[in-house]
Amino acid sequence: MVLFRRLLGDVLRSHRMRQGRTLRQLSGDARVSLGYMSEIERGQKEASSELLASICSALDVPLSEILSEVADAVALEEAAMAVRLETVELGSVPIATEDPRGDVVASAA
Amino acid sequence: MVLFRRLLGDVLRSHRMRQGRTLRQLSGDARVSLGYMSEIERGQKEASSELLASICSALDVPLSEILSEVADAVALEEAAMAVRLETVELGSVPIATEDPRGDVVASAA
Numbered sequence: 533m534v535l536f537r538r539l540l541g542d543v544l545r546s547h548r549m550r551q552g553r554t555l556r557q558l559s560g561d562a563r564v565s566l567g568y569m570s571e572i573e574r575g576q577k578e579a580s581s582e583l584l585a586s587i588c589s590a591l592d593v594p595l596s597e598i599l600s601e602v603a604d605a606v607a608l609e610e611a612a613m614a615v616r617l618e619t620v621e622l623g624s625v626p627i628a629t630e631d632p633r634g635d636v637v638a639s640a641a
Numbered sequence: 642m643v644l645f646r647r648l649l650g651d652v653l654r655s656h657r658m659r660q661g662r663t664l665r666q667l668s669g670d671a672r673v674s675l676g677y678m679s680e681i682e683r684g685q686k687e688a689s690s691e692l693l694a695s696i697c698s699a700l701d702v703p704l705s706e707i708l709s710e711v712a713d714a715v716a717l718e719e720a721a722m723a724v725r726l727e728t729v730e731l732g733s734v735p736i737a738t739e740d741p742r743g744d745v746v747a748s749a750a
Contacts, residue, residue, distance in 0.1 A: 534704055535690040580687055581644040595643055596716035603712055607705035 534613070538575030539605040540584075543598055545573040547591050561590035643722070647684030648714040649693075652707055654682040656700050670699035 548558050559569035564583060571577040572587070579587065588595045657667050668678035673692060680686035681696070688696065697704045 533691070533694045536693055536704065536708070537690040578687065578689055581646040582642070584645055585642045594716070594719050595645065596712050596719055599645070599708055599712035599715055603705050603708035606708055607703070610703050610705055 534606050534609045535575065536602065536606070537572070537578050539602050539609070540579070540598070541573045541575035542605065543601045544587060544591070547593050547598070548573075551591070558587070558590055562587045643715050643718045644684065645711065645715070646681070646687050648711050648718070649688070649707070650682045650684035651714065652710045653696060653700070656702055656707070657682075660700070667696070667699055671696045 548555070555570055555573070556566055559566045562569065562583070563586060564572075568577060569587075572579045572583075584598075585595060588598055657664070664679055664682070665675055668675045671678065671692070672695060673681075677686060678696075681688045681692075693707075694704060697707055700707075
């Protein structure tokens with residue numbers, strides 16, 4: 533199952549790191565506790581819509597841009613899941629392979 | 642402030658209605674209570690990532706497609722907000738106007 537909060541966390545973290553900001557700086561600007569901000573980035577906690585707006589504002593990135601990037605990341609995972617499902621349905625014995633980015637795209641069950 | 646859950650609710654409702662399904666049918670398929678499903682569609686409750694995945698599955702629409710549509714809707718609201726802000730900054734007196742869909746796009750304060 534592709535979880536929104538996990539990919540949202542990845543996208544938020546990548547923006548923060550590209551800006552060279554620490555988790556502490558961002559959590560201060562977004563008025564969220566350091567621990568909570570960290571859990572959101574790791575996809576362990578859901579961010580409320582108000583908090584998400586506040587984090588986007590602190591990052592100075594439009595919410596629409598964040599959501600668009602999350603949608604793209606979700607689409608990639610959905611495609612990877614479809615490939616895995618197809619492999620299982622074909623009854624073949626998949627071998628762990630790596631795509632050019634180094635991600636495992638299919639692995640033996 | 643543009644709230645994710647409100648536009649998510651709009652997108653989910655539009656898919657359900659296009660499929661000619663009732664709130665009761667969808668809530669049953671997604672295994673969520675009727676009242677909660679209704680609140681999600683009206684943007685009054687946040688859907689957890691697991692519930693969002695379950696609703697997308699019940700609608701048979703990829704999560705990536707839903708998120709992409711929400712991102713587009715958010716972008717439209719952000720643009721409308723920017724226009725309103727600009728109008729206020731210019732000091733003009735905006736007049737309530739309606740766009741072709743009947744939505745008020747700018748109104749006098």
